[in-house]
Amino acid sequence: MYLLTLFHSYFNNMYKFNTPTLTVRNFKIFKGMIEPAQQSEIVNNLREVVRQAPMFSPITPSGYKMTVKMTSAGKYGWYSDVSGYRYVDCHPGGKPWPNIPPLILGLWRKLISDTRDPDCCLVNYYQDGAKMGLHQDKDEADFKWPVLSISLGDDALFRIGNIERTGKTESVWLNSGDVVIMGESARLAHHGIDRIKTGTSRLLDKGGRINLTLRVVDA
Ligand code: MD3
Numbered sequence: 001m002y003l004l005t006l007f008h009s010y011f012n013n014m015y016k017f018n019t020p021t022l023t024v025r026n027f028k029i030f031k032g033m034i035e036p037a038q039q040s041e042i043v044n045n046l047r048e049v050v051r052q053a054p055m056f057s058p059i060t061p062s063g064y065k066m067t068v069k070m071t072s073a074g075k076y077g078w079y080s081d082v083s084g085y086r087y088v089d090c091h092p093g094g095k096p097w098p099n100i101p102p103l104i105l106g107l108w109r110k111l112i113s114d115t116r117d118p119d120c121c122l123v124n125y126y127q128d129g130a131k132m133g134l135h136q137d138k139d140e141a142d143f144k145w146p147v148l149s150i151s152l153g154d155d156a157l158f159r160i161g162n163i164e165r166t167g168k169t170e171s172v173w174l175n176s177g178d179v180v181i182m183g184e185s186a187r188l189a190h191h192g193i194d195r196i197k198t199g200t201s202r203l204l205d206k207g208g209r210i211n212l213t214l215r216v217v218d219a
């Protein structure tokens with residue numbers, strides 16, 4: 001049985017040697033997995049990403065400007081306007097998205113797969129009062145791939161719901177350096193960010209919070 005499990009992990013390239021600090025509704029939360037020096041290095045890498053692909057606030061299909069600023073790295077970037085949510089292969093300025101920084105790719109390869117890289121690293125930036133309403137992520141072709149999230153900067157109140165839009169939710173605080181893996185039943189669960197506690201981290205010069213999500217987009 002043990003050999004079978006090992007083979008199964010090897011076959012899927014899913015590394016399960018790391019035990020989550022806590023698991024809430026199959027969201028696997030690794031507290032403080034990224035040490036402060038590495039967090040700073042990631043932020044430095046992101047400065048270059050943002051220089052090549054400046055942050056913008058997408059418009060939702062219902063016409064509201066999102067309070068979160070975003071950009072992306074990788075083959076695709078996530079985008080939204082009145083026509084809908086989708087992945088696009090260029091920044092709204094017209095240039096292809098910059099490459100995903102190697103340090104960030106390394107985390108994916110260690111935790112998720114060393115044979116299939118993510119197609120997108122979505123960079124979300126939350127500042128004074130920014131939040132993200134309860135939603136599902138379903139613009140990707142294959143939900144068998146988990147999504148990996150990395151929190152940097154100020155603390156955030158993360159809300160976890162159900163596959164259905166309604167029902168009881170649970171909230172957890174995410175701190176700088178926390179990593180969350182959303183796979184299996186968590187992959188299509190509703191989730192959102194209720195609020196940021198400003199001034200809780202000194203990682204970012206201008207304060208706020210960055211969340212990175214690594215996603216496989218193509219089948
Ligand atoms: C569960 N971002 O970008 S990360 C998002 O902190 C998003 O910026 C939040 O929700 C943030 O879509 C939460 C956690 C997260 C990200 C993607 C998921 C949870 C997910 C995809 C599927 C299921």
Ligand code: FE
Binds near residue numbers: 135136191
């Ligand atoms: Fe999401």
